[in-house]
Amino acid sequence: MFRYILRRLLQMVLAFFGTTLIVYALMFAGQGDPIQALAGERPVTAAQRAYLTEKYHLDATGVGGFFYRYFDYVRSLLQGDLGQSLTGRQIGDILQAAWPVTLKLALIALAVAIIFGVTAGVIAGIRRASIFDNSTLVLTLLVLGIPTIVLAPLAQYFLGVKWQLFPPTAGSDPTFYALLLPGIVLGSLSLATALRLTRTSVAENLRADYVRTARSKGLVKRRIVTVHVLRNSLIPVVTFLGVELGNLMSGAIITEGVFNIPGVGFNLFRGIRTEDGPLVVGIVSVLVVVYLVSNLVVDVLYAVLDPRIRYE
Amino acid sequence: MTHSTVEPTPASATPDGGHLLELRDLHVEFRTNEGVARVINGVSYHLDAGETLAVLGESGSGKSVTAQAIMGILDTPPAFVRSGQILYRGQDLLTGSEEQRRQVRGKEIAMIFQDALSALNPVFPVGWQIGETLRQRAGMSRGDARRRAIELMDLVKIPGAAKRIGDYPHQFSGGMRQRVMIAMALALDPKVLIADEPTTALDVTVQAQIMDLLADLRRDLNMAMILITHDLGVVAGVADRIAVMYAGRIVEHADVRSLYKAPAHPYTKGLLESIPRMDVRGQELSTIKGLPPNLMRIPSGCPFHPRCPYVQQVCVDVVPHDLVLGDGRTSACHFAQEVRDDSAR
Numbered sequence: 001m002f003r004y005i006l007r008r009l010l011q012m013v014l015a016f017f018g019t020t021l022i023v024y025a026l027m028f029a030g031q032g033d034p035i036q037a038l039a040g041e042r043p044v045t046a047a048q049r050a051y052l053t054e055k056y057h058l059d060a061t062g063v064g065g066f067f068y069r070y071f072d073y074v075r076s077l078l079q080g081d082l083g084q085s086l087t088g089r090q091i092g093d094i095l096q097a098a099w100p101v102t103l104k105l106a107l108i109a110l111a112v113a114i115i116f117g118v119t120a121g122v123i124a125g126i127r128r129a130s131i132f133d134n135s136t137l138v139l140t141l142l143v144l145g146i147p148t149i150v151l152a153p154l155a156q157y158f159l160g161v162k163w164q165l166f167p168p169t170a171g172s173d174p175t176f177y178a179l180l181l182p183g184i185v186l187g188s189l190s191l192a193t194a195l196r197l198t199r200t201s202v203a204e205n206l207r208a209d210y211v212r213t214a215r216s217k218g219l220v221k222r223r224i225v226t227v228h229v230l231r232n233s234l235i236p237v238v239t240f241l242g243v244e245l246g247n248l249m250s251g252a253i254i255t256e257g258v259f260n261i262p263g264v265g266f267n268l269f270r271g272i273r274t275e276d277g278p279l280v281v282g283i284v285s286v287l288v289v290v291y292l293v294s295n296l297v298v299d300v301l302y303a304v305l306d307p308r309i310r311y312e
Numbered sequence: 313m314t315h316s317t318v319e320p321t322p323a324s325a326t327p328d329g330g331h332l333l334e335l336r337d338l339h340v341e342f343r344t345n346e347g348v349a350r351v352i353n354g355v356s357y358h359l360d361a362g363e364t365l366a367v368l369g370e371s372g373s374g375k376s377v378t379a380q381a382i383m384g385i386l387d388t389p390p391a392f393v394r395s396g397q398i399l400y401r402g403q404d405l406l407t408g409s410e411e412q413r414r415q416v417r418g419k420e421i422a423m424i425f426q427d428a429l430s431a432l433n434p435v436f437p438v439g440w441q442i443g444e445t446l447r448q449r450a451g452m453s454r455g456d457a458r459r460r461a462i463e464l465m466d467l468v469k470i471p472g473a474a475k476r477i478g479d480y481p482h483q484f485s486g487g488m489r490q491r492v493m494i495a496m497a498l499a500l501d502p503k504v505l506i507a508d509e510p511t512t513a514l515d516v517t518v519q520a521q522i523m524d525l526l527a528d529l530r531r532d533l534n535m536a537m538i539l540i541t542h543d544l545g546v547v548a549g550v551a552d553r554i555a556v557m558y559a560g561r562i563v564e565h566a567d568v569r570s571l572y573k574a575p576a577h578p579y580t581k582g583l584l585e586s587i588p589r590m591d592v593r594g595q596e597l598s599t600i601k602g603l604p605p606n607l608m609r610i611p612s613g614c615p616f617h618p619r620c621p622y623v624q625q626v627c628v629d630v631v632p633h634d635l636v637l638g639d640g641r642t643s644a645c646h647f648a649q650e651v652r653d654d655s656a657r
Binding site: 207208209210212213214215216217218219220223228231232235305306307308 | 380383385387414415416417418419422423425427430431432433434435436444445448449480482493496497499500
């Protein structure tokens with residue numbers, strides 16, 4: 001197990017450099033004149049241009065120059081310095097402010113998926129082909145079919161504006177209540193997937209041979225379902241939810257955009273829109289790490305949940 | 313053998329023959345989207361305390377379904393018990409409540425399955441799984457259940473039981489896993505042990521060890537055993553009586569010695585002749601022609617008639633009743649006498 005984790009960590013280093021390199025290249029390849037982009041509409045004096053060229057090593061051109069700048073960036077990144085955005089703010093500060101909001105949103109979404117998705121999935125799996133099962137199947141299909149870009153504004157309009165059950169937007173430093181509706185919208189997709197996954201898994205495990213054995217031991221049905229079947233059925237579900245938490249932590253661009261939540265996705269989107277190269281690359285680099293770490297945690301968790309899995 | 317064996321017609325069966333376990337005219341069908349499959353069509357057999365009954369038949373003959381019906385662990389739907397009785401100590405299990413049936417499972421009648429790897433829960437240690445029966449059914453404490461689980465694992469001769477109690481099923485070899493299954497089935501001292509193809513998934517050498525173990529345990533613990541198998545070789549040394557099943561019916565029923573010496577049903581005869589023999593060389597191995605019947609469309613008359621070398625018009629038209637041949641032997645064949653005399657030659 002230890003060696004497995006070590007190997008995975010080494011793989012993560014490779015993946016980290018690979019992804020940051022690609023994002024860095026894409027973000028700066030598209031720009032015409034980075035100094036003009038930095039300055040915006042204002043004219044740039046020769047002295048300023050010379051200073052900025054020096055600061056960002058823009059005098060080195062071509063592939064060599066690109067890699068020079070990339071490694072310069074990575075060096076400061078490894079020292080914990082994410083650099084400054086084009087607006088002059090420390091990217092580290094931006095993330096520090098944005099992450100707690102995104103994390104809160106992610107946890108709400110995940111809680112929604114677990115409480116409603118897994119519970120309904122278990123019931124649907126036990127009562128396969130019942131009215132409950134069929135209606136959840138149709139509902140989840142509907143949710144999975146509607147893109148968030150449609151679902152989020154719809155929920156905002158009806159629940160937030162028209163019936164005023166929730167605040168329509170969150171704003172800076174949002175409360176739990178303000179994040180509830182966006183959380184439900186964000187979690188609905190995970191909910192639908194978790195429900196279907198749980199349902200299939202429970203239905204499959206109910207037919208497993210070990211259930212027949214448990215019955216022949218004379219156990220009560222309740223125990224067979226809650227101990228034997230659930231313990232096995234939830235292995236893929238927990239794995240899915242773990243990966244999902246990693247996804248949710250990297251921010252939800254659409255949901256945060258629609259509900260005006262100052263989270264990671266919101267900032268990332270703003271960075272892309274304003275061609276703020278350092279901000280985008282900074283955020284994505286951190287997201288890559290979050291994603292890689294959460295995936296590793298899920299894989300290790302998988303081995304803990306299923307004793308048949310052994311990592312060498 | 314003092315008891316008369318399977319009665320010619322179930323209706324004339326004695327109200328209480330005093331058997332430990334008795335099946336009377338059991339019918340089970342599977343209702344599927346494609347139609348109704350009649351899997352068990354009037355099976356009657358009995359089991360007395362301390363004896364071993366082998367139920368023999370090929371895949372799909374209904375031997376496992378019969379066992380699951382006794383245990384009350386059929387998957388309903390699709391399986392439904394249509395009619396019949398399953399008497400345990402004179403009590404019809406089929407008319408009892410689900411709770412009463414649950415009490416019988418494991419404690420009175422226990423069962424072990426063919427593939428121990430899938431029959432054991434993969435995510436719990438074996439000791440936990442053996443102990444679960446004790447904790448849940450016998451109200452034992454965690455510690456007592458654990459100690460008893462080690463004893464049971466010793467009983468089924470798992471080396472280093474105390475050390476292996478925390479291991480998971482996949483960490484055991486096939487034979488050891490089947491021993492774990494057996495230990496689990498023995499936890500509540502059942503009076504009847506149903507072994508459903510206990511050695512089919514195992515290597516030949518391990519098969520013999522498991523069969524020996526089962527025979528020893530049956531004797532030491534004074535249980536009765538129903539041994540379900542398709543392997544005639546497995547049966548010979550262990551069973552007292554044999555019931556041969558075909559298409560959901562018992563076609564022949566006899567004590568082991570007379571059945572081996574002179575089978576009285578063409579199907580049994582075919583089975584025995586299809587065993588490879590070391591002492592007969594240079595002869596083509598005889599087989600039973602054709603395939604087992606589709607249970608949704610069981611042939612008219614005797615279900616074996618399309619494959620039978622003795623077939624006559626009467627076999628197509630009339631369902632043969634059990635013919636009593638003396639010594640408690642029965643054979644559901646119109647020409648039982650003839651077949652037996654042929655075999656004896």
